[in-house]
Amino acid sequence: MVRTRFAPSPTGYLHIGGLRTALYAYLYAKKHGGRFILRIEDTDQNREVEGAVDVIIKALEKAGMHYDEGPIVGGDCGPYIQSQRKDIYLKYAHQLIESGDAYYCFCSKERLEDLHKNGATKYDKHCLHLSKKEIEKRIKDGEPYVIRQNIPEKGSSTYHDEVFGDITVDFKDLEDNILIKTDGMPTYNFANVIDDHLMGITHCIRGVEYLMSTPKYNLLYDALGWERPVYIHLQPIMRDATHKLSKRDGDAGFEDFLRKGFLPHAIVNYIALLGWNPKDNREKLSMEELTELFSIEGLQKSSSIFDETKMRWLNSLYVKELSADEFHAAAQPFYKEYCDGLKIDYKYLSELLQPRVEILSDVKDKTAFLYSFDHSAKTPFDFALFENKKWKTDTALAKSIIDDCIAVTKAHGDNADALNAALENIAVEKNLKKGQVLWIYRIALTGAMATPGGGTEMVKLFGKPEALARLEKVKSCL
Numbered sequence: 001m002v003r004t005r006f007a008p009s010p011t012g013y014l015h016i017g018g019l020r021t022a023l024y025a026y027l028y029a030k031k032h033g034g035r036f037i038l039r040i041e042d043t044d045q046n047r048e049v050e051g052a053v054d055v056i057i058k059a060l061e062k063a064g065m066h067y068d069e070g071p072i073v074g075g076d077c078g079p080y081i082q083s084q085r086k087d088i089y090l091k092y093a094h095q096l097i098e099s100g101d102a103y104y105c106f107c108s109k110e111r112l113e114d115l116h117k118n119g120a121t122k123y124d125k126h127c128l129h130l131s132k133k134e135i136e137k138r139i140k141d142g143e144p145y146v147i148r149q150n151i152p153e154k155g156s157s158t159y160h161d162e163v164f165g166d167i168t169v170d171f172k173d174l175e176d177n178i179l180i181k182t183d184g185m186p187t188y189n190f191a192n193v194i195d196d197h198l199m200g201i202t203h204c205i206r207g208v209e210y211l212m213s214t215p216k217y218n219l220l221y222d223a224l225g226w227e228r229p230v231y232i233h234l235q236p237i238m239r240d241a242t243h244k245l246s247k248r249d250g251d252a253g254f255e256d257f258l259r260k261g262f263l264p265h266a267i268v269n270y271i272a273l274l275g276w277n278p279k280d281n282r283e284k285l286s287m288e289e290l291t292e293l294f295s296i297e298g299l300q301k302s303s304s305i306f307d308e309t310k311m312r313w314l315n316s317l318y319v320k321e322l323s324a325d326e327f328h329a330a331a332q333p334f335y336k337e338y339c340d341g342l343k344i345d346y347k348y349l350s351e352l353l354q355p356r357v358e359i360l361s362d363v364k365d366k367t368a369f370l371y372s373f374d375h376s377a378k379t380p381f382d383f384a385l386f387e388n389k390k391w392k393t394d395t396a397l398a399k400s401i402i403d404d405c406i407a408v409t410k411a412h413g414d415n416a417d418a419l420n421a422a423l424e425n426i427a428v429e430k431n432l433k434k435g436q437v438l439w440i441y442r443i444a445l446t447g448a449m450a451t452p453g454g455g456t457e458m459v460k461l462f463g464k465p466e467a468l469a470r471l472e473k474v475k476s477c478l
């Protein structure tokens, strides 16, 4: 059975590159009726962030990637948090020492620094030849030590990666990496092998940064007599041709995008396509469709550049598909932030905005007009906005248009169609263009050039009494 895993370090933040790795592992497992496992790689205790595991679990849940085994849900291969597996790693480290594939190293930080200062590019196997007796004594004396992998000095190793093909690395280019640190915790270089094996991982899907160190891991598989998994390394998501999309650029986290008002599945859909192509070039795909179409052959060897504009476009398609109630609910935090506590029909505002926003934080710009009309100012807004020469030079005309607008709003303010017809009629009577009257009407009601919808919609949004109060205010300023 196919078993894949997502193995994040708990940094308190889920980069969308990490989310994409998780997604591909999830899709591959689901496509093949397999299981998707979550493993927390927290052996670097310095980097531990409180609540970070929760961040990851919540993110996967929001993204719609249900994991079959992992923290909280458990499973047959637990614990799924590496810091709780310390003894397991030690057991195998000792086995490797027995077989000569690993060794104790007591070298001090100073010695290692000197080594590098003197031009060494890797550890010099200094402790490989310590006698058993000496090792025992130094351990007994409480000297700190690490356990290192014993890489052969000659030869090379080749393996097949499903994306990058055959990868060969010379042993002379590999260092005797630390497997167990002085605190007794394993390094990633060790724990990934032990856990992938013990957790029955069949396909190891991870970032390309591990492509060249995989031969080292393969030596460990071989030394322990274990079968290697299938390897699938992924190119990173780039900000531009030469830079990775990184946390430092801000806003590279899944949560950052959710906060900006992207919908979880729109993000998932977009990142799925950043590094993988479905054969038929379809772009809007549900999780079921992604699962059905996903294939290793579609993974790209080249990296892809993140394009937020494209993700916005995709998001807008999902926004339009929400029911009115779903959109209204999703918009609430943004209303709270950008236009809270106004006397308007918020449900109707949602109706006006749903077809007009790409991401929910567009609410900010799209509702700016709600603050353009200032009742308390001498003139409620800059009348230059009317942009109608005749209006500007002919005050009598201006007044009479507003008078008519007030009259039709009084008569038809509760009926958009009738109101619209009446406004058109004003244009006919005054020998103006229909658009001119509608333009004046909308500006008079809002004091804004851009509104989601015309004057009649604004009357509905504000309610008839408020609309009339605004028109009267404008009139009083003419």
Ligand code: GLU
Pocket (backbone or CB within 6 Å): 006, 007, 008, 009, 041, 188, 192, 205, 206, 207
């Ligand atoms: N903890 C590793 C990382 O976050 C996981 C790599 C892997 O998937 O093996 O990069």
